[in-house]
Amino acid sequence: MECRRKILVVDDEPHNIMLLEGILTKLGHEVVGAENAVVALEKLDRTYDLVLSDVMMPVMNGFEFVEKIRENTETQDIPVIMVTTLSQKGDRLKAVEIGANDFITKPIDIVELRVRTESMLRQKAQQDEIKSFESDLNELVESRTLELREALSKLDEAHVETIHHLCAAAEYKDEETADHLVRMAEYSRILAEKSGLDVDTVQLIHTSSPMHDIGKIGIPDSILLKPGKLTAEEWEVMKSHAVIGGNILSMGSSEYINMGSVIALSHHEKWDGSGYPSGLSGEDIPLPGRICAVADVFDALTSKRPYKEPFSVEKSLEIMKEGRGIHFDPKLIDLFFENIEQILYIKESCAD
CATH class of the missing domain: 1.10.3210.10 (Hypothetical protein af1432)
Incomplete structure (x- = not known):
């Protein structure tokens, strides 16, 4: 990858976290683990580029976790890959409906993991670039708007001054x-x-x-x-x-x-x-x-x-x-x- 990305891995099985952390670290990424969705939500913020989450977890399952991510304006744009054993079409459709971006099937294939994570990270990078462009554009528009308002204000002052001089000419007589x-x-x-x-x-x-x-x-x-x-x-x-x-x-x-x-x-x-x-x-x-x-x-x-x-x-x-x-x-x-x-x-x- 061109740059180091920050990835959150959520799974109630410690060995699964260790496995994903080892692979993703070798791919050049920073990996943070969370043993359940509640802990993950406490850690998750806009600094993360990707979330890999198990589905079947205690306390809060993967579906509920994704819903929480999408409800938060700070995290709603972070891509989520579901790491799951679910194979039923209905389960996958439900995951898509609540906001999951992609799936990786257990047991994990290293090539598939690399391809899918890189794909999601590219999308996230493009989103960040667009957001940065929009932010810069908004700043430019605000700056130009302020300049225009100042120009119009000066023009308005010039009009008023002209009016005063015009009235003074009449007063003179x-x-x-x-x-x-x-x-x-x-x-x-x-x-x-x-x-x-x-x-x-x-x-x-x-x-x-x-x-x-x-x-x-x-x-x-x-x-x-x-x-x-x-x-x-x-x-x-x-x-x-x-x-x-x-x-x-x-x-x-x-x-x-x-x-x-x-x-x-x-x-x-x-x-x-x-x-x-x-x-x-x-x-x-x-x-x-x-x-x-x-x-x-x-x-x-x-x-x-x-x-x-x-x-x-x-x-x-x-x-x-x-x-x-x-x-x-x-x-x-x-x-x-x-x-x-x-x-x-x-x-x-x-x-x-």
Whole structure:
């Protein structure tokens, strides 16, 4: 044999153990004897390459012994040769059914013993090689998966960073602050979570919601920063920021950019259909847009704008309640008030 193998010999007759041990040792193997199946089970572990077992033994017979070997995940792949005087076909079939791999008939023929043991040991070596290959492959897959996750994480971070820069470009023209974007994103996250959305969608809305007004980058400063009330013509120009934002973001392939496009286009729609740019109503308005509408309006009410001073929290909440079923999705505005403590905590902790 090419290498030394470890073999367990189980027999209640000591001279049979000595006989097999002498032959197998000369063939270059390490042999361990056991006087019965119970002792053998105590000794047997994954370091063994082959088991030779008698069938007719006290305490536990060979059939029961093989069943125990196959039940143990650590030893179930070790090949077993039954060394037996049994010649009945039914006995041999039973041995095969419970997991025996081969047979050697007593009295033992040395040539047969060598051929059958070498055959089983070759099979065991091939099994070990396959297992080793599978283990190495699993390690490689885990390593590559980790590398891929790290790469995707960096790509994800790059997308988020791009979004932040994109939003900063819009802020540059508007008097809305970075804190407004943080608050609005956090309000949106709370409403998305409480709506029962899955973790990934909540994160997507949270990350993409700051792009809601990205289209304001295309609105003239004379309108965007006007301190007084807009004329009807100016208001139509101002409303176009939703379409501008949707169009800008529709050119991206990132899931964040795509979600940002949905939000930009739909966060000014109203539940009763009186919003813009498409006059959508009810559940025809995408849920992310409905969520961001609640978040954006509350922050707008409680924040300073070129055309207004901030309203008090009490006044703002009163206006929000009046918008239930008119401006806002009734279920979402109810969730907003059910979680008002979290909302107000974010407002105070992220103040301009």
